Amino acid sequence: MGLSQSIEDYLKAIFVLQSEGEVATTTNIANALKVSSASVTNMLKRLAKMNLLEHEAYKGAKLTSTGNKIALEILRHHRLLELYLKEVMGYSWDEVHDEAEKLEHHISEQFEERIAELLNHPTHDPHGDPIPTKDGVMPAIARLSIAKAELNKPYIIGRVKDQNSELLRYLEKIGVIPGVKIEIVEKTPFSGPIKILLEDKETQVLGHAVASEVYLVDT
Amino acid sequence: MGLSQSIEDYLKAIFVLQSEGEVATTTNIANALKVSSASVTNMLKRLAKMNLLEHEAYKGAKLTSTGNKIALEILRHHRLLELYLKEVMGYSWDEVHDEAEKLEHHISEQFEERIAELLNHPTHDPHGDPIPTKDGVMPAIARLSIAKAELNKPYIIGRVKDQNSELLRYLEKIGVIPGVKIEIVEKTPFSGPIKILLEDKETQVLGHAVASEVYLVDT
DNA sequence: TTTGTATTTTAGCATTCGCTAAAAATTTAA
DNA sequence: TTAAATTTTTAGCGAATGCTAAAATACAAA
Numbered sequence: 134m135g136l137s138q139s140i141e142d143y144l145k146a147i148f149v150l151q152s153e154g155e156v157a158t159t160t161n162i163a164n165a166l167k168v169s170s171a172s173v174t175n176m177l178k179r180l181a182k183m184n185l186l187e188h189e190a191y192k193g194a195k196l197t198s199t200g201n202k203i204a205l206e207i208l209r210h211h212r213l214l215e216l217y218l219k220e221v222m223g224y225s226w227d228e229v230h231d232e233a234e235k236l237e238h239h240i241s242e243q244f245e246e247r248i249a250e251l252l253n254h255p256t257h258d259p260h261g262d263p264i265p266t267k268d269g270v271m272p273a274i275a276r277l278s279i280a281k282a283e284l285n286k287p288y289i290i291g292r293v294k295d296q297n298s299e300l301l302r303y304l305e306k307i308g309v310i311p312g313v314k315i316e317i318v319e320k321t322p323f324s325g326p327i328k329i330l331l332e333d334k335e336t337q338v339l340g341h342a343v344a345s346e347v348y349l350v351d352t
Numbered sequence: 353m354g355l356s357q358s359i360e361d362y363l364k365a366i367f368v369l370q371s372e373g374e375v376a377t378t379t380n381i382a383n384a385l386k387v388s389s390a391s392v393t394n395m396l397k398r399l400a401k402m403n404l405l406e407h408e409a410y411k412g413a414k415l416t417s418t419g420n421k422i423a424l425e426i427l428r429h430h431r432l433l434e435l436y437l438k439e440v441m442g443y444s445w446d447e448v449h450d451e452a453e454k455l456e457h458h459i460s461e462q463f464e465e466r467i468a469e470l471l472n473h474p475t476h477d478p479h480g481d482p483i484p485t486k487d488g489v490m491p492a493i494a495r496l497s498i499a500k501a502e503l504n505k506p507y508i509i510g511r512v513k514d515q516n517s518e519l520l521r522y523l524e525k526i527g528v529i530p531g532v533k534i535e536i537v538e539k540t541p542f543s544g545p546i547k548i549l550l551e552d553k554e555t556q557v558l559g560h561a562v563a564s565e566v567y568l569v570d571t
Numbered sequence: 572t573t574t575g576t577a578t579t580t581t582a583g584c585a586t587t588c589g590c591t592a593a594a595a596a597t598t599t600a601a
Numbered sequence: 602t603t604a605a606a607t608t609t610t611t612a613g614c615g616a617a618t619g620c621t622a623a624a625a626t627a628c629a630a631a
Contacts, residue, residue: 137587158609159608159609160608160609168588168590170608170610171591171611171612172588172589191596191597191610222463222470224462228462231460235459235460236459239458241450241454243451244451247441247442247443358618378578379579388621389578390579390581390582390619390621391620398617410626410627
C-alpha cells in the first residue's frame with residue numbers, strides 16, 4: 134500500500150509550492166524536482182487518477198485532502214529526521230538535509246514515533262522549519278524575511294532556507310541561527326546589503342540574496 | 353553510481369546462500385527473494401553484464417569480488433542498523449529485522465560510520481550475526497546448531513536465525529539469547545525434542561525445528 | 572537409454588518513471 | 602488583434618523490474 138518515492142516527492146514538492154503561495158504549475162513542479170515538464174504532466178495525470186490531487190489542464194495542480202495528508206507526513210518525516218540527525222547523531226546542520234531527503238521515504242511509523250519521542254515531540258527542525266504534528270497540523274512558519282523586516286525593531290531569527298549547504302555553513306559561522314535575537318540596523322536601496330545586529334555580537338552586513346533566505350519572528 | 357535496491361537485494365541473497373554453503377541457483381534465489389525464476393534469470397544476466405557475478409546458464413551464479421564487496425556492505429548496513437535500532441532506539445529484537453531491511457539501502461557512508469562509532473564498532477548484531485568490517489572482513493559465524501551439538505558440554509549461544517519474529521519472541525521469553533551459557537542435557541532420536549540447561553535456569557525442552565535455528569560456540 | 576519430472580531460459584507483456592520532439596494551448600506584446 | 606513567445610500536453614521511446622506461458626535443457630528413474 135506504500136506509495137513510491139517518486140509520488141511522495143511530487144506531493145511534497147506541490148505542498149511546498151502551495152504553502153509558499155505559488156501555484157503548482159507544471160513548470161514549477163518540474164523545476165522543484167529537476168525533471169522535464171512532460172514527466173510532470175504525466176505524473177499529474179496519474180496522481181489525479183489516484184485522487185491525490187486535482188489537475189485542470191494548463192492550470193496547475195491542487196492537492197486533495199488525502200494528498201495533503203500524505204505530503205504532511207513526508208514533511209514530518211523529513212524534519213524529524215533532520216533534527217534527529219543533528220541532535221542525536223552529531224550531524225552538522227548543513228549535512229542533515231540530504232540524508233533526510235533519502236530516509237524520509239523509508240522509515241516506518243514506529244521509527245517516526247520513536248524519534249519524535251526521543252526528541253521530545255519537537256515543533257521545529259534545525260533550520261526553523263515547522264514539523265507537522267502526527268495528525269497533520271502544521272505549526273506557524275516564519276515568513277518575514279530580513280529583507281522585508283522593519284528597521285530598529287527587535288526580532289528573533291525564526292528560520293533559514295535549508296537547501297544550500299554552503300550558505301548554511303556561512304550563516305552558522307556568522308551566528309545567524311534560529312533562536313538568536315536580531316535587529317536590522319540599516320538597509321540600502323535597490324536591494325543592496327543590509328546591516329544587522331545580533332545578540333552579543335558586533336554588526337554584520339548581509340547581501341540581499343542572503344537576507345531573503347532568513348526569516349524572522351517577533352520577540 | 354548507486355545500485356538499485358533490487359540489485360542490492362539480489363547480491364545480498366546470493367551472498368547469504370553462498371555463505372550457507374548452498375549453490376545460488378535460479379530457484380534458490382527466487383525462493384529467497386520471493387520472485388519468479390524467470391525474473392531471476394533476467395536479473396542474473398544483467399548482473400553478469402555488470403560484472404557483479406558470473407552466471408553460467410543452468411549452473412547458478414557466483415559473485416565476483418566486486419559483487420562480494422557490495423553484498424558485504426549491505427550486510428554491514430543491515431546488521432549495524434539492527435543493533436542500532438535495538439540499543440539506541442529501543443526496538444525489541446524481533447522488530448529490528450524488517451526496519452533494517454528497508455533502511456540498509458538508503459543510509460549514507462556517513463550514517464554507517466556514525467552508528468558504528470556510537471555502537472563502539474560492534475562485531476555482532478542482536479541475533480548474533482557477524483557484522484562485516486568496513487574493509488569487508490566477516491567475523492566468524494556460529495555454525496553449530498543445538499540440534500547437532502554434543503551432549504553435556506558447555507557452550508554459549510552464539511546466534512539465532514533472525515527471520516521469524518514469532519520465534520524470536522518465544523526464544524527471548526525462555527531465555528535463549530546470544531551470550532547465554534547453555535548445555536545440551538538430553539536428545540531424543542528421530543529429530544525429537546531436545547532438553548537444554550541454561551545458566552541460572554531450570555531446563556527447557558526445544559522442538560527440533562527450533563533447535564536447528566539456534567547456533568552455539570565453544571566457551 | 573529412453574522417458575518423465577524438475578529446472579531454467581526465452582518470449583512476450585505490463586507498470587513505473589524518466590526522456591525528447593512535435594503539436595496544441597495560452598499568454599504576452601507589438 | 603494578431604503574431605511571437607512561452608507553457609503544456611501528446612506521442613513515442615527506453616530502462617528497470619516484475620509477471621505468465623511455452624520451450625529448452627538437465628537430471629533421475631525405469
